[in-house]
Amino acid sequence: MASLLQATNISKEYVSGTFLKKRNLALKEISFSVEETPPSITCIAGESGSGKTTMARLLAGLLDKSGGELLYKGKSLNKMNSEEKLTFKKEVQTIFQDPFEVYNPFYKVDHVLTTPLKKFGITSNKSDSDKMILSALEEVGLRPDETLGRFPHQLSGGQRQRIMVARAFLLRPKIIIADEPVSMVDASLRATILEELKLLREKHGISIVYITHDLTTAYQVADNILILYKGYLKEAGSVEVVINNPQHPYTKLLVDSIPQPDPDIKWGKLDISATQELLETPGVGWRNS
Amino acid sequence: MKALKLINDNRMLTAGIITLIFVIFFGVIGSWFVDRERADVGAGRPAQPPSLDHWLGTDQQGRDVFADIVYGTPGTLKIGLIAAFVGVGVGTILGFISGYFGGYIDNFIRFISDVFMTIPVLMILIVLASLLDVMSNTMLGLLIAAFGWMGALRVTRAQVLTMRERAYIQVAKLNGVNDLEIIFKEMIPNLLPFIAASLVGASAGAVLASLGLSALGLGPQNEPSIGLTIFWVLHYGALIRELWWWFMPPIIVMVLLFIGLFMITAGLDRIANPRLRTKV
Amino acid sequence: MTNFALSVENLKVYYHTSGGPVKAVEGVSFNLSKGEKLGLVGESGSGKSTIALALMRSHKPPAIIEEGSINLGQTNLLDLSEENMRKTRLSGISMIPQGAMNSLNPVARIRKQVVDALSDHSFKFKKAERETFLRELMESVELDPKVLNLFPHELSGGMKQRVCIAISISLKPQVIIADEPTSALDVIVQRQVIETLSKVQEELGAACVLIGHDMGLMAQFADKIGIMYAGKLVEIGSVNDIFKNPTHPYTRLLIESLPDTKGKRPLIGIPGLPPSLLNLAPGCSFCLRIEKENRKEIPWVEISKDHFIQKCDICSDYGKVKTKK
Numbered sequence: 001m002a003s004l005l006q007a008t009n010i011s012k013e014y015v016s017g018t019f020l021k022k023r024n025l026a027l028k029e030i031s032f033s034v035e036e037t038p039p040s041i042t043c044i045a046g047e048s049g050s051g052k053t054t055m056a057r058l059l060a061g062l063l064d065k066s067g068g069e070l071l072y073k074g075k076s077l078n079k080m081n082s083e084e085k086l087t088f089k090k091e092v093q094t095i096f097q098d099p100f101e102v103y104n105p106f107y108k109v110d111h112v113l114t115t116p117l118k119k120f121g122i123t124s125n126k127s128d129s130d131k132m133i134l135s136a137l138e139e140v141g142l143r144p145d146e147t148l149g150r151f152p153h154q155l156s157g158g159q160r161q162r163i164m165v166a167r168a169f170l171l172r173p174k175i176i177i178a179d180e181p182v183s184m185v186d187a188s189l190r191a192t193i194l195e196e197l198k199l200l201r202e203k204h205g206i207s208i209v210y211i212t213h214d215l216t217t218a219y220q221v222a223d224n225i226l227i228l229y230k231g232y233l234k235e236a237g238s239v240e241v242v243i244n245n246p247q248h249p250y251t252k253l254l255v256d257s258i259p260q261p262d263p264d265i266k267w268g269k270l271d272i273s274a275t276q277e278l279l280e281t282p283g284v285g286w287r288n289s
Numbered sequence: 290m291k292a293l294k295l296i297n298d299n300r301m302l303t304a305g306i307i308t309l310i311f312v313i314f315f316g317v318i319g320s321w322f323v324d325r326e327r328a329d330v331g332a333g334r335p336a337q338p339p340s341l342d343h344w345l346g347t348d349q350q351g352r353d354v355f356a357d358i359v360y361g362t363p364g365t366l367k368i369g370l371i372a373a374f375v376g377v378g379v380g381t382i383l384g385f386i387s388g389y390f391g392g393y394i395d396n397f398i399r400f401i402s403d404v405f406m407t408i409p410v411l412m413i414l415i416v417l418a419s420l421l422d423v424m425s426n427t428m429l430g431l432l433i434a435a436f437g438w439m440g441a442l443r444v445t446r447a448q449v450l451t452m453r454e455r456a457y458i459q460v461a462k463l464n465g466v467n468d469l470e471i472i473f474k475e476m477i478p479n480l481l482p483f484i485a486a487s488l489v490g491a492s493a494g495a496v497l498a499s500l501g502l503s504a505l506g507l508g509p510q511n512e513p514s515i516g517l518t519i520f521w522v523l524h525y526g527a528l529i530r531e532l533w534w535w536f537m538p539p540i541i542v543m544v545l546l547f548i549g550l551f552m553i554t555a556g557l558d559r560i561a562n563p564r565l566r567t568k569v
Numbered sequence: 570m571t572n573f574a575l576s577v578e579n580l581k582v583y584y585h586t587s588g589g590p591v592k593a594v595e596g597v598s599f600n601l602s603k604g605e606k607l608g609l610v611g612e613s614g615s616g617k618s619t620i621a622l623a624l625m626r627s628h629k630p631p632a633i634i635e636e637g638s639i640n641l642g643q644t645n646l647l648d649l650s651e652e653n654m655r656k657t658r659l660s661g662i663s664m665i666p667q668g669a670m671n672s673l674n675p676v677a678r679i680r681k682q683v684v685d686a687l688s689d690h691s692f693k694f695k696k697a698e699r700e701t702f703l704r705e706l707m708e709s710v711e712l713d714p715k716v717l718n719l720f721p722h723e724l725s726g727g728m729k730q731r732v733c734i735a736i737s738i739s740l741k742p743q744v745i746i747a748d749e750p751t752s753a754l755d756v757i758v759q760r761q762v763i764e765t766l767s768k769v770q771e772e773l774g775a776a777c778v779l780i781g782h783d784m785g786l787m788a789q790f791a792d793k794i795g796i797m798y799a800g801k802l803v804e805i806g807s808v809n810d811i812f813k814n815p816t817h818p819y820t821r822l823l824i825e826s827l828p829d830t831k832g833k834r835p836l837i838g839i840p841g842l843p844p845s846l847l848n849l850a851p852g853c854s855f856c857l858r859i860e861k862e863n864r865k866e867i868p869w870v871e872i873s874k875d876h877f878i879q880k881c882d883i884c885s886d887y888g889k890v891k892t893k894k
Contacts, residue, residue, distance in 0.1 A: 047755035048726075062459060089465055101456035106478040112460065119465040156842065186612050187782050191826050191838035213755060216785070216828040220836055243830050257760040259785030261827040263808045266789055267760055 003033040004073060004174055004207065005059065005092075011067035012054050026054040028231045029068065034175060034209065039201045041208040043218040043239060046228035047254075055228070056179040056211045060094040061085075090120050093168035097180040099161040103152035109160070110148050112167050120171060136166040140196050158189035165196055169204070176200065177209045182217070194221050215258050219243050227251050230279060237287035247287070250278045302556020308549030312362060312542065319359035327356035328513050339534050346534035348518075349525040357513055358538045364426050364514035365496055365546075371430030372437060372495030377487050379434070380441025381480075385472055387442065388449025395446075402439045410436040418507040426512045429502065433495050441487055448483065452476050486557045493550040500543065515539045573640070574776035575601040575624075575662075575744045580637035582616075582623045585630075589848045593619040593632070595800040598869075601744070601776040601793075606767075608787035608808075609780045610823075611797030612843050617780045618667065620797075621748045624778070625664050626654050641744060660690055660740040667748045670729035673721040679732055680717040686736045709772065710735045710765050727758035731765055738769050745770060748780045763790050784827050788812060793875075796820045799844050799854035806876035817878045818887040819855050853881040 012027040030051075034042055046052040057063040058070065061077060070077055072088050080088060096102050103112060113133045116122075123129040137144050140162045152160060161181060168176050178197060182190040194217055200206045210222055218225055218239060225242050227235040227250065235248040246252045256268050296303045326332060330350045339346040345354035387398040414432065418424065452458060461475050502508045503516025504523060518539045522528070527536045582594040593616040601607050611617045622628040624639055626646060639646040641661050646654065658664075666672070674682055683703060694702065704714040710731040721729055730750055737745055747766060751759040767790060770777045779790055787794050788808060795805040796819065804817040815821045822839045841858040850857070852864035863883045870880040 047757065060463065062463070086465060089463055094460075094463060096456050096460070098456055102460050104457040104461075104475055104479065115461070115466065116464045186843075188612060188823075188826065188839035188843075191828070191836035195836050195838075215756070216830055217836075219830045220828045220833060240833070253757060255830075257757045258830065259760070259763075259783065259789045261785040261788050261812070261824075261829055263788045263812055267764070 003071075004036040005034040005209075006071040006074075007032050007059075007068070008071075009068035010055075010058065010065050010070060012051070012058060012063065013066040026231050027051040027058075027065075030055065030226075030228070030233045031068075032226055032233075032236065034207050036174065036207070037205070039205045039207040040224060041198065041201055041210055041222045043222035043225040044209060044211045044228060045213065045215060045218050045225055045254075047213055049230060050228035051231040052211050052213075052228050053179065056094070056177055056209075059177050059209060060092065061088060062094075086120070090171050091174040093171060093173040093176050095161075095164050095168050095176060095178040095181045098184055099157045099164065100152065102164060103160065105152060108149055108151055109155065109163055112163065113170060116167065116171055122171065132170060133166075136170045137163070139169055139200075140166045141192070142166065156186075158185050158193070161185050161189075161193055162196070165193060165200075169200055169206075172204070173206060175207045175209060177211070179211045180213070181210070183212070183214070190217065197221065215243060215254065227254065232279075232283060234278075234281075234283045235287075236283075236285070238289070241287050241289055247284045249281055253278070299556055299560065301552050301559060305549050305552025305554075305556050308545055309553065312546050312549060313366065315542075316359055316362035316366065320363070323353075323356045323359050325356075325360060327353040328360045332356070336530075336532060345538055346532075348521060348532070348535050349527070350521065354535055354538060357518055358515070358542060360513040361515045361518050361539070362542055362546075364512055365499060365516060368426050368430040368433070368499040368514065368516075369492040369496040371427055372433035372498070373488050373491035375431060376434035376437040376495070377441045377484065377491050380438035380443075381445045381484060381487075383438070384442045384445025385449055385476070388446040389453060389468065389472060389476075398442070399446075402442050405436065406439050408436070414502060414507050423511060424509045426509050426514055429499055429508050430495070433498050433502075437491065437495065437498075441491070444483075444487070445480070448480060449476065452479070482557065482560070486554060489550055489553050489557065493547060493554070496546065496550075515542055572602075573600045574603045574605070574642065575778070576638075576640040577620075577624070578638045578640070580620065580623060580639065581635040582619050582628065582632055583635050584619075584632045586847070591846045592800050592849050593846055594623065595849070596637075597797075597800075597802045598637075599795055599802065599805055601778070603743075603776060604771065604774045606770065606777045606779065606790060606792045608791030608794045609778060609797060610782060610784060610787055610794060612782060614843055614846065615797040616800040616846070617797050618748055621664060621666075621746050621778070621780055624744075624746055625658055625662060627658075627664070656690065659686065659737070659742065661742055662744040662746070663737040663740070663742040664746040665730075665733050665737050665748065665750050667750075667752065669733040669750070670721075670726060670753075673729060673732065675721055677720075678717065679719055679721070679724075682732070683717070683736055683739060687739055690740060706735050706739055709738070709769055711761075711768075725758070726754050727761055730754065730762050734762070734766055734769060738773060738775075741773055742775055744776045744778070745773075746778045746780070749782075750779070751783075751786065752781070759786070766790075784823065796823065799849060800846055801854065801879060802877075803855065804876075804878045806873075810873065810876045814873075814876075816872055816876075816885075817855075818859075818884050820878075821887075853879070853884060855887075856881060856884045859884060859887055 008031050009029040010027055011025065011029055014024040014026055016022045034040065044052050044055055054063065058065055072092065075084060077088065103109060114129060117129045117132065123132060134144050137147065142159065142162050147155060147159060147163060176197070182193050185193060197208050197210070198221060201208055210218065212218055222239045225236065225239040226233055227242065227248070229250045235242055235246065235251045242251060243255055246255050330352060332353050333343055333347045333351050335347055335349050335351045337343060337347045343353045343355065345358070348354055348357065383398050387395045417432070458471060458475060461471050499508060499514070500516040500519060503514060504519045506520055508514065508516050510517065522536045522539065578598050580594055580597045584591040584593055597620060599607065609617045609620065619628065619632065623634055628634070634647060641657065646657065649657065680703060683706065703717055707714045707716055712728060712731055716724065716728065716732070724732070750766065751762050754762060763786060779787070781787070791808050793805065794808055794811045795802050796817065798819050804811065804815070804820045811820060812824060815824045826837050826839055828836055844854050844857050850864065853867050856863045861883050863881050867879045867881050869877055871877050
């Protein structure tokens with residue numbers, strides 16, 4: 001059976017300028033796949049400049065790749081007809097990082113929930129769409145009377161982000177791409193939102209692609225992890241194996257730099273300056289044990 | 290009462306609107322009571338100081354000054370509004386097309402805009418004024434619009450370029466919303482306050498432009514307008530001749546009009562920019 | 570015991586708005602010895618950034634220091650004249666504000682920015698002396714002195730932040746305040762910056778206040794941790810006390826919610842929302858979060874050496890797990 005999402009040697013190059021073109025290779029030959037069953041949570045981890053945001057946009061369909069192949073349900077995104085594209089947009093939902101920017105300040109928050117229902121033709125009348133919205137809000141633990149009918153600036157960042165999770169769930173997608181979903185949310189609400197994503201996987205079989213720079217939440221939430229460094233895939237595999245036993249020098253450095261919330265486990269004495277070595281050491285491939 | 294609170298919070302805006310309404314009403318209601326002919330040449334004996342018959346006296350050509358102002362005010366306003374709406378309208382539409390679609394369309398529209406900006410408006414108008422036998426207030430409005438749309442284009446385009454990258458637009462695209470719907474449903478509502486402010490600013494600018502042009506004698510000569518009055522005031526040297534009843538009224542009307550427009554702009558600015566508010 | 574580098578007593582800072590006072594800091598007291606590192610932790614809106622500004626007397630109206638004292642050594646900063654306070658900033662107590670790296674002047678080279686900061690303190694340098702000083706300053710924050718010739722946009726985030734650290738230690742202050750110095754930085758760069766901060770602070774023997782919300786960073790950096798909630802300090806103690814024996818219910822919830830990489834377990838958040846500081850009711854603010862109420866004055870109790878908490882009888886057992894950690 002074909003994977004749900006299959007990326008093979010994906011590359012993305014940004015070109016700027018009219019005469020002296022500046023080329024920036026943001027992603028270099030990344031390959032991985034997300035299966036339909038069992039549903040999984042895959043983390044794409046990296047620091048800024050690693051290409052993880054570019055990857056998020058590629059997977060969401062907001063950007064075109066420069067090289068390689070990206071298949072959804074066995075079909076390449078470029079070769080889909082309009083009906084297949086619509087199905088893709090419905091089945092692959094995205095949650096963005098900034099819980100404020102995703103709302104059009106002119107409309108009440110209901111707008112982000114009603115628009116996709118209308119556009120994807122899921123419900124034909126208002127009462128059906130209302131019911132779906134209410135159940136989606138309940139699913140993420142929000143009270144409709146505290147959230148619907150309000151403007152974005154009247155709600156907290158955490159509430160807004162949870163509405164976005166509800167919106168993603170509303171269309172019963174197969175995959176949710178979560179691009180740094182909690183980095184701009186208060187620490188106390190991060191756990192709640194991440195647990196909600198895990199619940200979506202358990203209850204509804206939705207696979208999640210969780211993009212972040214925070215390895216501790218990645219460890220807690222994800223099944224698999226991909227470590228990106230300056231556009232390269234340096235290490236990948238089961239999240240416990242990679243974090244507890246990193247092989248690539250970059251992963252080792254990354255894991256060692258996690259500020260552990262335990263005063264007995266302090267940062268080690270690793271040397272931070274050997275950047276060239278990190279770049280040149282090839283990726284170590286996928287490990288599940 | 291909610292309405293009273295609304296007014297109290299936006300005193301500048303309210304004052305501006307009231308002033309503007311007063312000026313407009315002056316013209317509109319005034320024209321119900323005053324005959325149009327009294328604003329024409331020869332309606333009365335020339336250069337008469339105010340009297341019961343002519344409340345503001347007459348000008349050098351026998352026009353009843355009061356009637357002239359009453360009909361001139363809406364005339365000037367008409368020029369301003371036509372120039373503003375057509376200018377901002379065209380500029381905004383082109384700005385959307387240019388900013389949203391980018392590419393060759395953008396380059397082409399901007400090229401045209403740049404060309405227009407280099408054309409010396411005054412010279413064109415002098416040439417046109419000499420060629421045209423008759424110019425109406427509407428025509429002057431359109432002419433001013435023809436050389437004023439570029440400002441609205443630039444600013445709208447800039448706004449659209451910023452908005453295009455906003456996350457909520459990306460979300461709308463992912464929702465399958467098509468381009469036209471994005472422009473009308475997602476972008477324009479956010480630009481409405483900005484467009485409203487542009488219109489007010491453009492009106493002020495257009496009125497000023499029309500005053501200047503008319504004062505130079507390049508404006509319409511057959512319809513009353515404040516600018517035309519000022520033209521004749523200058524032409525006949527009313528200042529030197531101390532015909533105060535003739536040159537004061539148009540100045541007062543102009544001052545009121547500009548103060549009104551300014552207060553509306555400042556009031557809108559305070560709403561749009563919360564940091565200017567003194568209260569929390 | 571009176572030889573503290575920094576001693577804050579009953580500090581109250583209110584923002585006066587048309588809707589009433591926002592009690593951002595409501596009676597905070599703590600002491601710092603020479604060379605000691607305090608981590609001030611809290612959610613956004615807990616008042617921690619307001620404290621930072623107040624300590625530097627850089628707060629602006631409508632924020633007013635209502636009560637309290639801020640003692641730098643033997644001097645109460647609140648008693649100083651404007652002129653003397655200005656001289657004390659940077660030379661006695663300095664701050665690395667939030668987003669400092671973004672407030673570097675984009676059109677001035679780094680050298681000029683550092684010199685500008687010093688010139689306000691009438692430092693007379695001969696050119697050669699100045700160059701040596703600047704070079705040593707850059708080296709102390711582990712930057713190549715060539716950085717002095719560059720513009721801010723040519724530096725990475727971590728390098729810019731280290732420039733800000735350099736500026737803040739240039740006059741060898743007794744106290745350094747760092748307000749979320751690494752919030753926008755990557756994990757590895759964050760470590761570099763914090764390690765640099767540690768190093769310069771140790772070399773100077775200065776006391777340091779690190780303000781943030783990342784408990785992991787605090788565990789790595791701080792000697793003492795103070796937990797802020799709704800404008801009040803609800804617990805303060807050594808880093809071991811806080812992590813191993815968190816006593817105030819809010820601290821307990823906070824510690825329990827911290828994810829780590831020791832083993833997988835469900836992530837627990839803190840229920841409810843932080844209270845609004847506008848017209849905050851007197852008494853225990855945490856009770857409000859768990860839908861209880863205690864309007865009485867909450868005592869500040871020392872439960873073991875140098876370990877203090879706001880002891881509220883009603884909520885103090887909230888969330889206690891029967892088994893030991």
